[in-house]
Amino acid sequence: MDRKDHQIIRALMADGRLSNQDLAAAVNLSPSPCLRRVRLLEAKGVITGYAALVDQRAMGYPITVFVGIKLSKHDQATVGAFEAAIATIDDILDCFLMTGEIDYLLRVVAADLDGYEHFVRQRLHAIEGIASIDTSLAYGVVKQSRILPLPI
Template sequence: MTRLDAIDRRILAELQRDGRMTNQALAEKVGLSPTPCLRRVRRLEEAGIIGGYVAVVDQKAVDLPVSVFISIKLERQREEDLDRFAEAVSRWPEVMECYLMTGQRDYLMRVVCADLPAYERFLKARLTRLDGIASIESSFALAQVKHTNVLPLG
C-alpha cells in the first residue's frame, strides 16, 4: 500500500475537484514545481490510487432522470450464486452501483432510467430473469440531496 503524505492528499483533493486541471495549475495549487508534481501524479496512477479520469455527466440532462434503489435477496448465498449475480449485473449499463451487503438483503443497487416504463422493462427483461433471486424491493428516489465523487481525504 502506498503511503500518502500531505502533498499527495492535496494533489488528490485538487484532481477530484477538477481532473482536467493542467499539471502546471496543479503544481501551483499544491506548492510544487511541475516536474515533481507530475512524478507524484504518475506514482499515484501507477499505484492504482488514481484509477482514471472521467467526465461527470448529469443524468437528467441526458434524459435519465429516474434513480431506483433496488434491494435484492438471493435464495442462497453460496459463492457461485453471488458470483453469477455479480457477473450478470456488471454487464447491465443501467446499473450505476451495486453493493454486496450485510443485513436483511444481499445486494443494494442503483439503476438509472428514463421513466417508469423503462424501469419496468429493465425489471422484466433483466433482473427477474436471473435464477436464484428470492425477492426484489424497489425504491424510487424523489430528489437527490447530495452527490459527490470527492472522497474526504482529511
C-alpha cells in the first residue's frame, strides 16, 4: 500500500458514501485509477465492507455495558462453545479476547437496566463454561471513533 491508498482509505473512513467521482477528486486521481485502487483494496481485504453509523440512543439502546467474562476452563470445547454462542447474540456489539484477569471483554447495548438483566439471565447464563461475569456501565462517551490512525 502506498500513500495514495492511505488517502483513499482515510477519505472512505470519513465518508463511506463518497461517489467514485468525489473520492477521486479528494485524493487527486482521475476516476478510473481511483476505482481500480478501491477494487484492489476490497479484493485484498483491506476494505472489508461499508456500513451506516447509527446512533444507538436514537434506535432505543441508550445503555452501554462492558462485560468482563472469565471462563471456568480454557479447553478447546469450552472456548469454542463460548465464542460460537457469543457470535449469535445481537446485543453484543464487540467481543475481545483479553489478557489479564478476564478472558473476554464484551460491549453490550441495552434499552434499559431491566433489558440488561434479561440479557444476563437469559442469554449469558445459558452459556456453559462461564465462571464469572463482571459488569461496568458506561454513563457517558468521551471519544468513539472507527477511523484508524493512518500515516499521512
